[in-house]
Amino acid sequence: MEMSDEALYTIPVGPVHPALKEPIELDLRVEGERIVGVDVKCSQAHRGIEWLGMNRNNSIQNIYLAERVCGICNVCHPYCMVLAVEEAAGIEVPERADYIRTIVAEMERIHSHLLWAGVAAHEIGFDTVFHYTWALREEIMDAIEYVTGNRVTKGIMMIGGVRRDITKEREERIRKALRYYEEKFEKIEDLVLHDKTIRMRTRNVGILTREDALKLCAVGPVARASGVPKDVRQDYPYGAYADIGVRAILPDQYTGEIIGDVYDRIVVRLLEVKQSIQIIHDALDNIPQGDIVAEKNLVKLLSMLKRAEGEGIGRVEAPRGEDIHYVRLRQGEEPFLSWKIRAPTYNNVLPWIPMLLGAEIADVPIVAASTDPCMSCLNRVTVVDESSRKEFTLTKERMHEMSVRKTRRMMRHV
Amino acid sequence: MPAITEVWKVLFKRPFTNRFPAKYAPRSVHGFVRRVQAGKAKIAPPVPTPPNFRGKINYEVDKCIGCGLCIRVCPTKAIVWRTVEVEQGEKKVAKKKVKIFVSRCCFCSQCVDICPKDCLSMSDEFLLANEDKLANELIVL
Amino acid sequence: MCELCTLLAGIIGTLVLGIFAIAFGLSVKGIDRKLSARMQWRIGPPLRQPFRDVRKLLLKQSVLPKNAVPWIYNSAPVISLAALISVLLFLPIGPVPALLGASGDIIVVLYLLIIPGIAMIVGGFSSGSPFASIGAQREMVLLISYELPLSMIVFTFAWMYSIVAPSLPALSFETFGTVPIWSVLGPAGFIGATIFLVVLLIVTTGEMAKVPFDIPEAETEIAEGIFAEYSGRNYALFYLADAVKMVVLPAIIIAIFFPYNLSPLLSEYFPNLPMSDWVAYGVDILFFMLKVLLIDIVAVTFMRTAFARMKIDQAVRLYWFHLFTAGIIAMLLVAADVMGVL
Ligand code: SF4
Ligand code: SF4
Numbered sequence: 042m043e044m045s046d047e048a049l050y051t052i053p054v055g056p057v058h059p060a061l062k063e064p065i066e067l068d069l070r071v072e073g074e075r076i077v078g079v080d081v082k083c084s085q086a087h088r089g090i091e092w093l094g095m096n097r098n099n100s101i102q103n104i105y106l107a108e109r110v111c112g113i114c115n116v117c118h119p120y121c122m123v124l125a126v127e128e129a130a131g132i133e134v135p136e137r138a139d140y141i142r143t144i145v146a147e148m149e150r151i152h153s154h155l156l157w158a159g160v161a162a163h164e165i166g167f168d169t170v171f172h173y174t175w176a177l178r179e180e181i182m183d184a185i186e187y188v189t190g191n192r193v194t195k196g197i198m199m200i201g202g203v204r205r206d207i208t209k210e211r212e213e214r215i216r217k218a219l220r221y222y223e224e225k226f227e228k229i230e231d232l233v234l235h236d237k238t239i240r241m242r243t244r245n246v247g248i249l250t251r252e253d254a255l256k257l258c259a260v261g262p263v264a265r266a267s268g269v270p271k272d273v274r275q276d277y278p279y280g281a282y283a284d285i286g287v288r289a290i291l292p293d294q295y296t297g298e299i300i301g302d303v304y305d306r307i308v309v310r311l312l313e314v315k316q317s318i319q320i321i322h323d324a325l326d327n328i329p330q331g332d333i334v335a336e337k338n339l340v341k342l343l344s345m346l347k348r349a350e351g352e353g354i355g356r357v358e359a360p361r362g363e364d365i366h367y368v369r370l371r372q373g374e375e376p377f378l379s380w381k382i383r384a385p386t387y388n389n390v391l392p393w394i395p396m397l398l399g400a401e402i403a404d405v406p407i408v409a410a411s412t413d414p415c416m417s418c419l420n421r422v423t424v425v426d427e428s429s430r431k432e433f434t435l436t437k438e439r440m441h442e443m444s445v446r447k448t449r450r451m452m453r454h455v
Numbered sequence: 456m457p458a459i460t461e462v463w464k465v466l467f468k469r470p471f472t473n474r475f476p477a478k479y480a481p482r483s484v485h486g487f488v489r490r491v492q493a494g495k496a497k498i499a500p501p502v503p504t505p506p507n508f509r510g511k512i513n514y515e516v517d518k519c520i521g522c523g524l525c526i527r528v529c530p531t532k533a534i535v536w537r538t539v540e541v542e543q544g545e546k547k548v549a550k551k552k553v554k555i556f557v558s559r560c561c562f563c564s565q566c567v568d569i570c571p572k573d574c575l576s577m578s579d580e581f582l583l584a585n586e587d588k589l590a591n592e593l594i595v596l
Numbered sequence: 597m598c599e600l601c602t603l604l605a606g607i608i609g610t611l612v613l614g615i616f617a618i619a620f621g622l623s624v625k626g627i628d629r630k631l632s633a634r635m636q637w638r639i640g641p642p643l644r645q646p647f648r649d650v651r652k653l654l655l656k657q658s659v660l661p662k663n664a665v666p667w668i669y670n671s672a673p674v675i676s677l678a679a680l681i682s683v684l685l686f687l688p689i690g691p692v693p694a695l696l697g698a699s700g701d702i703i704v705v706l707y708l709l710i711i712p713g714i715a716m717i718v719g720g721f722s723s724g725s726p727f728a729s730i731g732a733q734r735e736m737v738l739l740i741s742y743e744l745p746l747s748m749i750v751f752t753f754a755w756m757y758s759i760v761a762p763s764l765p766a767l768s769f770e771t772f773g774t775v776p777i778w779s780v781l782g783p784a785g786f787i788g789a790t791i792f793l794v795v796l797l798i799v800t801t802g803e804m805a806k807v808p809f810d811i812p813e814a815e816t817e818i819a820e821g822i823f824a825e826y827s828g829r830n831y832a833l834f835y836l837a838d839a840v841k842m843v844v845l846p847a848i849i850i851a852i853f854f855p856y857n858l859s860p861l862l863s864e865y866f867p868n869l870p871m872s873d874w875v876a877y878g879v880d881i882l883f884f885m886l887k888v889l890l891i892d893i894v895a896v897t898f899m900r901t902a903f904a905r906m907k908i909d910q911a912v913r914l915y916w917f918h919l920f921t922a923g924i925i926a927m928l929l930v931a932a933d934v935m936g937v938l
Contacts, residue, residue, distance in 0.1 A: 051726070052726040058819060073733070074734075074909075099527070101565060104530075105530035105531075105565070106530060109561075166807045166810065166904055166905025167807075167903070167904035168901075169458055169462060169635065169636050169902065170458070172636040172637055172638055173461075173465075173636070173637060176637050183502070183505075186504075186508070190505075190508055190564065191562060194561065196509070196564060205507075228457075232457050232458060235456075236456055236904070237456050238456070238904035238906065239904050241904075241910055242907065340569070343528075402730060403811070403905075403907040456903075458903070459902050462635040462636075462898065462901050462902050463635070465635055465637050466634050468637065470634060470638055470639045472637075472638050
């Protein structure tokens with residue numbers, strides 16, 4: 042199938058493509074089936090979330106905005122944001138709230154990793170595993186619904202604590218879900234890791250070397266699969282993680298070697314599901330009694346935040362990797378003075394280039410999916426052009442000028 | 456290859472899918488709804504909601520004192536002011552109340568938490584899909 | 597019979613056969629989707645869903661891409677469907693002997709079987725989309741790969757017949773029907789023929805372009821590949837061709853490996869059954885349909901449910917290396933059996 046002097050041609054993958062569930066564009070230069078050039082074009086959809094948080098909303102409203110940065114990581118974004126606000130305003134969080142936050146965040150990790158396993162299987166045409174994992178995922182979704190009141194947007198974070206306690210019945214419900222997964226884990230592992238066709242499609246595919254992972258600042262399971270033992274829960278523990286003691290999971294714990302391919306990423310994620318189950322058990326066992334929120338009276342909380350002045354950074358290990366929120370508050374102003382979100386996918390998109398160069402077209406969906414990209418988190422400008430070395434940057438002035446021109450143009454048509 | 460045996464086992468299992476609202480998509484949704492209303496068809500029940508589920512909002516207008524706190528915290532700006540005429544003895548007085556546009560609501564329940572008079576609460580009603588986002592069912596007065 | 601009558605009978609026969617193949621193929625597709633869904637723990641669409649799909653596609657506009665070559669683009673689906681239906685004319689359908697059995701043989705069937713693939717390749721290239729071109733390239737590679745094991749099977753048996761039954765035409769499905777292969781083979785040949793059957797089932801999956809060999813269409817990779825630009829009536833024709841394939845390919849397997857009928861058995865074991873000729877015919881046709889369904893469940897439903905999609909080089913390796921080796925072994929076994937070495 043090697044056709045040597047076949048013309049190079051470019052295939053666009055995205056912004057709308059069945060392999061990518063969200064808008065991003067990959068321009069691939071291909072020679073037959075081999076990829077010789079990769080160009081990633083992000084920022085296909087910008088929603089202006091940070092702008093809203095800096096101009097329209099007060100801090101409490103921003104929690105729900107942060108929850109909607111991403112549909113799947115809807116605990117880690119608000120978690121990260123409230124950590125930043127608490128640091129900025131100097132609020133002490135009660136210990137029980139820390140534990141509850143940890144439990145909910147880990148429940149989210151279980152659901153996110155199972156969801157990912159299904160999507161990855163779908164990308165390589167294995168819909169059966171996709172349907173199985175998503176069916177198994179229902180249990181944790183139901184438990185989340187039971188604990189927080191909703192399946193998806195959990196709405197449990199509050200500045201200074203959490204909004205719902207984990208009562209006896211809720212604890213029972215969580216334990217039931219955990220037992221379910223302990224029982225089913227072997228089956229999931231068997232279906233995903235021991236399947237020959239899955240192995241064929243993922244072993245030695247999309248390799249990211251340790252050096253590249255470090256150079257391109259990969260985060261989360263992508264970095265860990267390449268042998269970088271990087272995990273915010275281990276390096277800068279927040280919540281209850283310091284008490285529990287989390288170790289970053291590397292694929293060699295399971296396979297005995299680190300290759301940094303898609304298979305290793307699957308291994309890391311599945312082991313993390315197991316780890317999360319253990320963390321939740323530990324947290325439920327050791328949860329201290331006490332308040333769940335620093336300031337119960339929301340009116341008081343709002344005026345306290347209005348008076349606060351300062352800046353804070355929140356770092357959270359989202360299912361996809363490290364999430365960072367930077368928040369600055371100014372006295373007398375309700376919206377944040379500045380708010381900056383650095384979502385994990387932002388770091389994990391650039392590694393696509395070394396992963397994809399030299400791969401086949403058939404590898405694109407699974408390699409892209411293996412970083413568990415979440416475009417809704419990522420919306421900044423990255424311009425890379427590997428083959429033609431063309432650099433192209435949009436300056437703020439130029440963007441401003443362009444938007445003024447567009448507004449004029451549109452006004453003429455009204 | 457575990458999937459080889461697994462698929463045959465699953466073949467004889469009851470499908471995992473919940474049949475809500477019907478096993479197969481009806482030819483016409485409106486027709487189906489009408490038949491259900493006429494008692495000619497039955498809806499397969501949805502998964503039951505857990506206690507403290509956050510569904511459509513309830514508002515007890517009489518208890519409301521019009522403090523406006525709910526308006527202040529609602530992240531989606533789903534709550535707006537409204538004045539009602541209330542008879543107080545002889546004369547009529549305009550009182551400040553609120554109304555809630557459910558189609559904008561994101562079910563965060565923040566207004567419920569902040570309301571000092573507990574006049575807001577969340578029901579477990581979640582079948583709220585509608586073609587008209589300003590339909591009467593979707594405006595809570 | 598006068599010439600005109602023969603012609604008329606031929607036309608009517610083709611029509612009847614075509615309609616039967618389409619209707620039956622669509623029903624098999626419905627059953628396939630339902631079973632596959634159940635294997636995936638889902639409910640799945642109602643059985644008549646494929647019919648609805650075709651109806652909907654026929655109602656939709658057929659869009660011609662800007663840089664397509666119209667006449668090639670539009671004729672590819674027609675050729676594809678027509679070729680498949682004409683294959684059926686050379687195949688025995690249960691008790692009904694092949695309509696054109698006298699004038700053609702297995703070689704014709706093998707050639708006709710390539711045509712839908714080629715039509716798809718040409719259609720893909722002519723639609724002027726990079727996804728379709730990649731799909732067409734992949735289909736080309738796949739076509740070459742599965743052709744080899746397929747011909748190997750057919751020619752081994754043809755050679756076998758030329759030795760064991762020199763009086764019969766070796767390359768005719770009629771011969772397979774009168775002297776079923778199992779009846780002439782000893783134990784070694786039996787093993788060889790079983791290997792051949794497995795190989796042929798895998799070839800069938802590839803020929804129908806289902807997971808794990810749906811590489812030319814690979815939804816998540818190249819957005820349905822060859823069919824990326826097809827819509828409306830044209831796509832409906834490809835859809836029908838796919839449905840007919842689900843009858844034609846099993847029919848070939850049946851003709852080679854299971855050319856049995858049920859009615860002789862029935863009348864033997866239950867001699868007092870009122871078995872008129874017509875009833876026997878009906879029973880045998882139903883039996884044939886059942887056989888087609890079973891083969892489809894193994895070669896399509898099961899395969900596409902239990903495996904992930906392969907990459908094109910992996911598929912080529914599977915066909916050219918693994919299946920070819922298996923085929924050679926089977927061939928040697930059959931040959932040794934026929935020559936009486938073992
Ligand atoms: S539940 Fe949330 S979004 Fe809905 S009205 Fe109340 S505060 Fe607004
Ligand atoms: S917070 Fe409660 S009392 Fe105040 S305006 Fe809203 S509903 Fe009325």
